[in-house]
Amino acid sequence: MAANGASLEKPQKRTGGKDRQNGSAPDASVRERRERDKEDRLSLVLWRRPITTLQYFLLETLIKLKELTLKLWHRRGTVVFFLVLCLFFYLAYSTEGTHQNYVQYLEGKFLWCAYWVGLGILSSVGLGTGLHTFLLYLGPHIASVTLAAYECGSTDFPEPPYPDQIVCPQGEGPGRQRLPLDNHVQGPAGGLHGAGTAIGELPPYFMARAARQSGADPDDEDYEEFEEMLEQAQTAQDFITRAKLGVQNMVQKVGFFGILACASIPNPLFDLAGITCGHFLVPFWTFFGATLIGKAIVKMHIQKLFVIITFSKHIVEQMVSLIGSVPRVGPALQKPFSQYLDAQRNKLHHAGEGTPAGENWLSWVFEKVVLVMVVYFVCSIVNSMAQSYSKRLQQQRHSEEKTK
Structure with a gap:
């Protein structure tokens, strides 16, 4: 790799369409035209030009589906093998027998892994912007496990209902002070999420590599x-x-x-x-x-350790205490935080019981923040695909102008 790095120290510029347009570097008129085209594409967003944006989004979606269909047709052998494999798993899943225990176990593990890997991919691949799944999903999951570990004195939560719901193991209590912190740090969710973010970084690499080679x-x-x-x-x-x-x-x-x-x-x-x-x-x-x-x-261990330290029991109690010391509004703000923490402690010791999420405005606010971020993520995908179709039209128009 050192040899590769040494040989690549001098920037090697690809002779692409930019340099071919005017013999060497693009002149001022070409640059101005590109800037106008870019500004026109960036103005194609749902809150400015909703009808055109949705129309271009649908047309770009049809083009992408057509390209995907052609790619699958050229790899029809792989597609047939995959369909046969899916049929085999469907028959194993739907047929009664002693193997169902193993099938259900593998199904649960597969869905759990796919969930966190998928969230990791979404955090780095957003067709315009990523969905910050660490802040929305993984961070709160680590924080809830951390708070539960301090309350229960253990991370040996009964499974099920864990990970869908955290319940303290029988016979454990807050009197036990030694907490297996390594269980938090080495949990699979963080590693799977990190692997998903690494997979999501591959499209820019493959795009640039293909462009350089072709x-x-x-x-x-x-x-x-x-x-x-x-x-x-x-x-x-x-x-x-x-x-x-x-x-x-x-x-x-x-x-x-x-x-x-x-x-x-x-x-x-x-x-x-x-x-x-x-x-x-x-x-x-x-x-x-x-x-x-x-x-x-x-990176994932650094992030997890930060969340674990931030949501350790004594730091959370100090934060709630500091909120209460704010003049005038402090006690009013402190009350919902205290109620939320008390409700979470009750749920840990009584499975399926506790204060409903709708009775606390913190839960309501968090749900609405998640909803807004997901909606913005979807809108960014629509905008990005519409802008991609607009760029197709611009390139087609410029190529027609050159042939005249």
């Missing part, structure tokens, strides 16, 4: 910005561009450990690392291996 211009705004950043590497002055260049240089020159370092910390610029690795043809397992280790092991 010499074609990809239909991707991030890749265009990446190429422009390489062209302006010597004259960049603003902080964001220099930060992007820092990520690009670290990944390009350090190789595996550079990718690992970028993946091991909360890094909003990590998409650039995937594009850089694809553009400079870094081997797949070098990129994915470093990303998987960084996100599923290093």
